[in-house]
Amino acid sequence: MKKQFLILPVLCSSLFWACGDSSSATEPSNDPNPPASEILSSDSGMSPEPGAQSSASADPSDPTVDPTVDPSVDPSNPTLDPSQPESSSGVEGPTENPNADPYAVGTDIDEPSYVPEGCEVKPLDNGRGNGVYCLDSLGTSSFKGTLFADPDADVAYDPANPDLTTFTSVEKVFKALQPDEKVVFVLRHAERNSSSGKTSHLTEFGIFSAQSVGQKIASEDPAYYAHSEYVRTRETLENIAKGRGETGFNHDAYGVLNGGWFIKNDSAFNAYAALSTDGNYVATTDWAFNGGYEDAFYDLDSRAKQFIDEFLVGVISKKARVSVVNTHDMFLAPLTIYASGRQIDLRYYENRSWITYLAGIAVVIGADGSVKVLPVKGLESGTT
Template identity: 40%
Template structure:
């Protein structure tokens, strides 16, 4: 065993630090990790037979040595050449081999070990040796990728220490920093370009179909959600964290507090906050700002119109349907929260339906407003965007219901024979109806309407970013959520999706 240890440790470096992988999302490595013990046993068997020290690269290069001798390469150089070629198959150059051989041998030994058996490992050593024999190049991509996948599993699940602990007795406890060579191998196997200053921060995916981490394209997550980043700290490829892969290519947000869906993890949401992207809280992820917060931040020179869906209703969907007891409470609670910000009187308008009237009424009561009237506003009717009611109803009945049809119309322009052009009709509502009459309203105005108006309006005012694409994501606007129309002193207008409850979606 002493001879074996000498062969393994020759040229061993002193470093033993482990670089963190910093990633998530790979299949968990749960089986016992025996590497590199099978290789060590195979080498021990050879040394016991031949009474000659041998390392894993010597063993891999034996067929290549035979070929080089047959090609009349001088005997004094064949062993060095064959060993360098075997190391190069794993992305290791001659300088690394000469100066850090202990770490190199451990890394290669761990990578060539077949985890199923000693015999399987021996077969891989033979096959790889034969592959190298003809031209000194490892030509079998399948085994490269299989080993690369295994290395990524180790890296992602912090299992390098298993290899380190297995090897510790052979290194007197001073195990060299072998991990860097394993990390350098998988980008080569996957065909990634070298990681350097020119592409630091780039995130990519594995496009080899043999890999368990294969993806058809960057955003395709049916096979694997694992992506890889060129880390500027050390210029090594590693598994990307969730936020790194999900926000890759986002650039700056189009506006503060913009919320976007993750590019790989499509159920993750990120918010642009203070000049950078961060994971959104569940409340932020819906993309709606608290209506009370918008009111609290309103400048004295600004006016606002809150165009919101009514509060929770009963099962009666007709014009006379009422709010539920919960719906009344929600509206009163919203009014009470608004009263904590300011005591000014609000203007209230409704669609003509009982539940929209009651929503305005209970908000006013909740904020303690005594002097209020609630004006009927025909342009707040839920059918504002409908051009042909018969056709719209037919689509609702045939294409999955109103939520499906109205969201698809708002976000894709579908059903153009049943609905008005979204931009034209939205501008008619916002400019010709609301802005044209803002002079007769107050600084703060609440208009209670219906989801069939709010969803297309959200699609228009957010340029398609609102998180209410029911046809695609099964998300619909919640009660008392909608759009804040903020009018500045100079007449300019901006729009903010708002919510009166904890979330803006349902």
């Protein structure tokens, strides 16, 4: 298969939607590409974990979810009735203050980080990386998960022509970064507990796997971290920062990362999800690869380009040379499909392949303003 490599200019060009188009929309809910001022400052309250959206939407990587938890409450808007769910699309109307910063951060949830006690990481007997072990209530050491060594460690990585059919390790991308380049890693959170609500925490294994990703991209320069308004995404980044050896944690919460960026209409989206016991996984991946579903989803290419250009390059990359963004699988699956030129195997509608924890995309910004995107993985594999 001929390799493709997406190069997206920072400024608007023929690869991107026209600059003037974004400012002309007056009804953002009907515009396939609403302007940033009407999108990025709003909380897209869609359940980012399949399972919280509807009872027909089980999470393949964690089938035990709490359907009674309603994650669609915007803590940054005190006037919102917490008993009423907010639209999941995040594009239902402009910000109340027309002069507000279109990239204003959301309000972080004041929840303490979960820190495991009695846990340790030690080498596996088979030599394939490290294992996480924790003491149970009886004081017995129990196995929690494997932090595999990179199975592709000997496979060469060419930054100018990466293999878009597979996930490249974040370590390879980071080590190949030139002094005058910047990188934004956009990853799914680490393994969480059974709750899919906003306040669910990482598991012990999730904590240590996030730290292992941080170790792979460690450097003396502090990174910038952006996450959704969910506790597990912030905890993921806290532990990535810890793995990098950082004593501080420069981070912000953004409502745009909550999950509904590609959803145009909640009712249509939920109707498609209800057609299958696999819920929104089937409709989302079928749409991302084959199109259709125009009543439920925006156009993938223009929507993904807009997010990369306006938010990741236009805002996040300006914070630091290395930035890590943490969000959810329903956001990252289509974004990664786009980043691979639809070559990555995330065809859940055919083979139940879905994006796994700590996988996503890397956005590399050159000194000349060029932008390159590719799928990346933080653990052994990028798919479930």
